Amino acid sequence: MSGLKKLKNALPEASWTDDKQLIAPWVVEWRDKYQGNTPLMVMPSSSGEVQTIVNICRNQRLKIVPQGGNTGLVGGNTPYGEVLLSTRRMNRVRDINPVTNSLIAEAGTTLLSVQEAAASIDRKFPLSLASEGSCTIGGNLSTNAGGVHVLKYGTARDLVFGVEAVLPSGEIFNGLTNLRKDNTGYDLSRLFLGAEGTLGIITAASLKLFPRAGHVQRVMVGLETIADAISLLDHCRAGNALSMFEVMPRIGLELVTRHIPDQKDPFEDVYPWYALIDWEVGDEAMGRAISEDKLMGASQEGLIEDAIIAQSETQAVSLLALRENMSAGQKFLGGSVKLDITIPIDRISEFLCEADQAVEKIVPACRPVAFGHLGDGNIHYNVGAPENAATEEFLSNWQKISDAVFDLVDKYQGSISAEHGIGTMKKDDLAKRADPAKIKMMRAIKQSLDPDNMMNPRVMI
Ligand SMILES: Cc1cc2nc3c(=O)[nH]c(=O)nc-3n(C[C@H](O)[C@H](O)[C@H](O)COP(=O)(O)OP(=O)(O)OC[C@H]3O[C@@H](n4cnc5c(N)ncnc54)[C@H](O)[C@@H]3O)c2cc1C
Structure with missing residues (x-):
């Protein structure tokens, strides 16, 4: 009996499917960058069922790709012929x-x-x-x-x-x-x-x-430069109240307001950069006091051009939606090379200058969209295709663009993966750029726990 048949026989009917239509949404990545396939999707409802699946796969020499919500962005969640193990029914x-x-x-x-x-x-x-x-x-x-x-x-x-x-x-x-x-x-x-x-x-x-904080005070500000945003970050710290500091460039905001329903630019004027800031405080009065105090000081120092203090939960939610739709808005760039990196915060401004020049040399008129978690030094440095460029042709530059940006990441002693991981996308980059001793230790750990390379075999190392 084949390994797949053994899996089907060992599991309740609700715990597996080989129906191609049911499987289809789970073998395509969120941005359509990876389109995989699997002969079988198993959907265990308990740790015991996972154990059964793993034992059969090991004995039958089948490989497994684990998957949760399938929102990962580096290809680690997409099977190419392996058994796809979805955890979504284990949701208690x-x-x-x-x-x-x-x-x-x-x-x-x-x-x-x-x-x-x-x-x-x-x-x-x-x-x-x-x-x-x-x-x-x-x-x-x-x-x-x-x-x-x-x-x-x-x-x-x-x-x-x-x-x-x-x-x-x-x-x-x-x-x-x-x-x-x-x-x-x-x-x-x-x-x-x-x-x-x-x-x-x-x-x-x-x-x-x-x-839980008694109140979360949110503000959005318009800024002239990313250097101002970095100075503002430092200015906004207040004990441990500062809980979010995100940045967005004008082009990112425009993509969101142009393409995503119900999203509006909250400012009358246009600014090159925006920051979205939260403080977690005891109550609304404290929120008002801290935001007014910080914004007043920032304005006096010439760090900000304009500011909106959220007056209600509804307004706070709609300001955050602009940031949350940054990735969705960039689906309309006509192709985008997406790099998720960390740079020491005090060097981000210099880095962005050099990175923009480097990618412009590779694809003239390309459109960098640098946004994200400035408070952690984590920039999603996405490079969009020039207006009206052919998507495939532009994306054929992916490796050249990422090599150029990662060379700068190394120069600035940053990280080539801030939060999305390595997956299959950055596997070669990790092997090329990581400390050799680190790679050796990672391989030793993998070898000792998974000597048959059964678990997510094409990923990371
Ligand atoms: C619009 C959008 C915004 C995002 N914003 C952020 C962000 O701000 N910060 C951030 O860090 N990420 C972000 N992501 C990326 C993604 O949401 C995260 O990586 C998330 O943690 C992936 O969870 P998932 O359940 O979808 O995992 P999946 O995509 O299903 O899997 C991701 C990886 O984890 C493995 N895996 C999944 N479940 C298990 C398990 N139970 N056991 C072992 N391995 C497992 C998979 O094999 C794969 O390698 C964003 C993605 C989208 C689409």
């Missing part, structure tokens, strides 16, 4: 505890559901991404997702006590603790964070919860 919150400030969610629980569960006991789970309605906790941890609150709360890696995972051997590793102190050897849960499914399948996670 197993436990929530206001005393330990912890929550245990199964891997396929969406980030939004986790945020809502935390809010139901007046707590906050601070990870926040534009894809939060679809992406899953398993995917968030496997990519060590970032998002808009890293500035205050850290990345996904900082928000987890531990994970439960099915190893390539078929054993279940149980790291579902809620202890804040546990010095009993290697922190093995951490191996799975940012591993992109190469070491095993995360089936559940114990997450850290935080107190």
Whole structure:
């Protein structure tokens, strides 16, 4: 009997499909950059079923690509002939505890559901991404997702006590603790964070919860230069109240307001750059005081051109929507090379100058759109096709553009992957640019946990 038949026989009918129509949306990446295929999508409903799948795959020499919400942007979620293991049916919150400030969610629980569960006991789970309605906790941890609150709360890696995972051997590793102190050897849960499914399948996670702020004060400002935005970031710090500092260039805002329904430029005048800023404070009066004080000072120092202080929750949501639609708006650029990088914050201005010149040399009149999490030094440096250029022809420059930008990232001692991961997209770049000792250690870990290269075999290393 073939391995695929064995899987079908061993699982309940609801836990697998080979129907091409049902599978189709899950073998295409969000931006259509990767279009894969799979003979079988398995959809386990429990860790026990994951264990059964892994054991059969190992014995039958089948490879597995784990998948959560399929919102990953580096190709790690797309199968090319492997069994696709979707965690989406494993979506229960197993436990929530206001005393330990912890929550245990199964891997396929969406980030939004986790945020809502935390809010139901007046707590906050601070990870926040534009894809939060679809992406899953398993995917968030496997990519060590970032998002808009890293500035205050850290990345996904900082928000987890531990994970439960099915190893390539078929054993279940149980790291579902809620202890804040546990010095009993290697922190093995951490191996799975940012591993992109190469070491095993995360089936559940114990997450850290935080107190909810009484009020989140949001402002949006218009700026002349990115250097002003960097000075403003420093100016806006206030204890640990500053929780978001995002930047958008004019071209990014225009793409959103032109192409995404219901999105409007909130300013009357046009500015080269915009920043979106949040402070988490006790109440509205404190929000008003802190924002007015900071904006007044920034204006006196000549850092900002104009500002809007959100007066209501509705206005705050509509300002954030402009930022959250940045990626969607850029689908209308007619092709875009997307690079997710970190640069030391104080050197971002210099870096952008050099990067814009470098990519212009490769494709004259291309349209860089540099936006993102300035508070973390994380820039999504996307390079759009020139107006009316042929998409395929422009995208044939992908490697040349990314090589030029990554050379500068190395020069500025940044990172070629800030938050999206390596996947298949940056695998060669990692091999070429990472510290050789790091690559050797990564290979040794992979070899010891997954000697048959069964888990996400084409990804990362
Ligand atoms: C509009 C938009 C905005 C985004 N904004 C951000 C952002 O601000 N910050 C950010 O960091 N990312 C962002 N992303 C990228 C993406 O949402 C994140 O990488 C997210 O964490 C992926 O979660 P997912 O459940 O969709 O994972 P998938 O895309 O399904 O998988 C991602 C990777 O994780 C592996 N994986 C998934 N689940 C498991 C599991 N249970 N066990 C082991 N491996 C697993 C997959 O094999 C794959 O390698 C954005 C994406 C979109 C489309």
